[in-house]
């Protein structure tokens with residue numbers, strides 16, 4: 523084991539590359555994943571980063587994944603990172619900000635609403651949303667990929683989990699989440715942005731959307747044929763104010779509208795970049811998609827059999843992880859890799875550094891879907907593949923997200939033909955706050971193939 527609990531006299535971890543004045547800020551802003559991989563290769567699985575006034579200790583790679591999975595509850599806390607966001611929305615706590623017993627209780631409460639079954643029981647409704655989205659996109663025109671897919675994905679999740687899409691509120695939710703995450707969590711932007719009227723209006727309108735969703739459920743407008751949703755579950759849980767205080771409902775009900783914005787939508791934007799710039803793969807996935815829809819609405823079991831698409835999705839998760847690292851604060855001291863980590867230290871657990879290490883994934887820069895075939899099975903090597911993080915806070919929507927990505931991609935390729943615009947687009951990533959292709963990447967809707 524390369525860690526041990528308790529205080530120690532070991533030295534502080536080495537300081538990562540950077541300039542005297544701004545530290546590693548430039549490198550962290552332009553490509554944090556690449557920077558942390560290089561520092562891992564130079565210093566090993568622990569190092570410190572200074573970026574202007576922000577100081578972090580980073581633990582990285584497979585060692586960090588194992589630590590997060592096994593030791594996090596004893597040594598790390600999510601509260602100091604996330605609680606200011608709860609407060610911003612008038613809530614006392616949230617699933618992502620609490621740890622220990624309270625975290626387990628909230629996770630059990632929200633599990634059903636965010637489960638894979640939530641989407642697997644509603645394929646026809648998802649396909650309706652996708653067809654409606656295509657109907658509103660004039661054939662022959664191009665749209666900036668990320669915002670366009672954010673709209674689609676959030677419509678799907680809102681409908682699936684909360685009974686309605688965000689409608690006219692989508693831009694407010696987008697603005698609110700972007701600024702809130704970049705000022706509270708990644709701290710890429712100064713906090714005064716939250717004083718701007720544009721931000722305050724976006725926040726208030728987002729909370730208004732959430733309140734409307736709660737009202738609709740309370741007024742009994744829920745379809746009795748549908749199983750209880752996340753919103754029904756959290757309203758019912760207010761019977762126990764130690765679990766779900768009334769004042770936390772509005773923030774919690776906004777979850778479905780936030781959950782996919784910087785995660786599924788960005789992942790799918792990378793995926794569409796991969797497919798539209800690799801015609802051979804596009805053709806294979808299109809053929810699989812046509813077979814999937816040959817008899818109408820597919821069954822979940824049929825979707826799981828889409829071998830090429832599944833491996834494309836895995837390789838896309840590996841090469842373009844939208845959460846390169848997860849933030850925590852140290853609550854109890856420990857030693858890691860021969861260096862000390864003191865209480866109060868802000869940490870980044872760089873769970874996806876392993877995705878780019880040649881000892882785990884040979885030729886890591888190559889998009890290679892055969893990595894996931896036996897005997898290679900590179901995604902099963904411990905600590906080598908963690909797009910959804912690991913440990914107690916592992917993404918609760920991982921199963922749902924994977925099905926959503928598979929179904930949405932299959933449907934888009936079956937119902938329509940897309941091209942990259944410009945046709946020779948070269949990937950340029952932006953980190954705002956999570957990685958995505960930049961706004962010069964558009965998708966051209968070439969033709970409708972099926973309805």
Ligand code: HEM
Nearest residue numbers: 617618781785786789845848909910911915917918919923
């Ligand atoms: C490509 C898609 C997605 C990726 C890569 C992703 C990744 C992540 C990551 C890295 C975390 C933080 C884990 C940590 O702090 O250790 C997280 C947490 C979470 N995610 Fe996702 N996510 C995705 C989609 C979704 C979707 C679609 C939903 C719900 C519909 C969702 C719901 C959640 C929830 C509720 C948490 C908090 C879990 C907890 O704190 O216990 N995610 N996700």
